[in-house]
Structure formats: C-alpha cells, structure tokens
Amino acid sequence: MIGAVFGEVNGVAPGLKLSLTCGKVQFYTEDEFVFDTNDSSNNFFYSWSELSLAPVEWFRFGIVAERTRLYESDREVQVGPLIGLTFDHFSITGYALNPDQGEPTFIISVGVNF
Numbered sequence: 001m002i003g004a005v006f007g008e009v010n011g012v013a014p015g016l017k018l019s020l021t022c023g024k025v026q027f028y029t030e031d032e033f034v035f036d037t038n039d040s041s042n043n044f045f046y047s048w049s050e051l052s053l054a055p056v057e058w059f060r061f062g063i064v065a066e067r068t069r070l071y072e073s074d075r076e077v078q079v080g081p082l083i084g085l086t087f088d089h090f091s092i093t094g095y096a097l098n099p100d101q102g103e104p105t106f107i108i109s110v111g112v113n114f
Contacts (some may be wrong), residue, residue, distance in 0.1 A: 003032075011037040024054045026062075044068075050082060060084045062097050078105065089113045 001015040015032035015055035029049040036042035045067065052062030068080040095107040 007037045011035045
C-alpha cells in the first residue's frame with residue numbers, strides 16, 4: 001500500500017497489510033512508515049498487530065500491540081487483550097490497550113464483510 005500525508009506532516013506513507021492463519025491461530029498486522037518530505041525528524045513507523053486464537057468460528061481472543069507516536073506520551077508501544085465476536089458477515093472486536101496503567105484505552109472495532 002502507499003498513501004499521501006498532508007497536514008503538520010507532509011509526505012508519503014508506504015505500508016504493508018499481512019494476515020497469516022494456521023488452524024485456529026491468526027496473526028494480523030498493518031504497518032506503515034511515514035516519510036516527511038519537508039523534515040526527516042518527523043518520520044515515524046506505525047504498526048498494529050494482533051495474535052489471536054479462535055476456539056470456535058464465532059469467537060476469538062488474544063493480544064494486540066500498537067506502536068505509534070503519541071501526543072504528550074512517554075509510551076510508544078501499547079499492548080493489551082482483545083476479544084472478538086463474528087455473526088454472519090458482521091464482526092465486533094474489543095481492545096483494552098495498557099490495562100496495567102491507571103487510564104487504559106478502550107477501542108471497539110465493527111466490521112462488515114461483503
């Protein structure tokens with residue numbers, strides 16, 4: 001994949017999306033490197049990776065890791081559990097990043113496959 005970035009950072013962002021499944025175990029990752037064409041000190045790497053186990057077709061659980069450059073944060077890697085449910089063409093997954101911290105981040109992802 002490749003994208004263009006405009007705003008405080010202007011540049012290009014090549015990326016990779018990869019999914020590997022072996023039986024009931026799945027690894028999924030989205031990775032992107034942002035190259036700022038004006039100031040290379042603004043270059044950064046972003047990654048969202050999941051490792052999950054699906055004991056039945058409609059339920060999965062596992063761990064998620066995100067690496068990004070956060071505003072006013074000392075932490076570059078966020079880690080936590082994930083739980084996902086699938087019904088027909090719909091899926092919903094919940095994530096809890098940094099549950100060991102005082103203020104974890106919760107994310108809900110809803111998807112439709114067609």
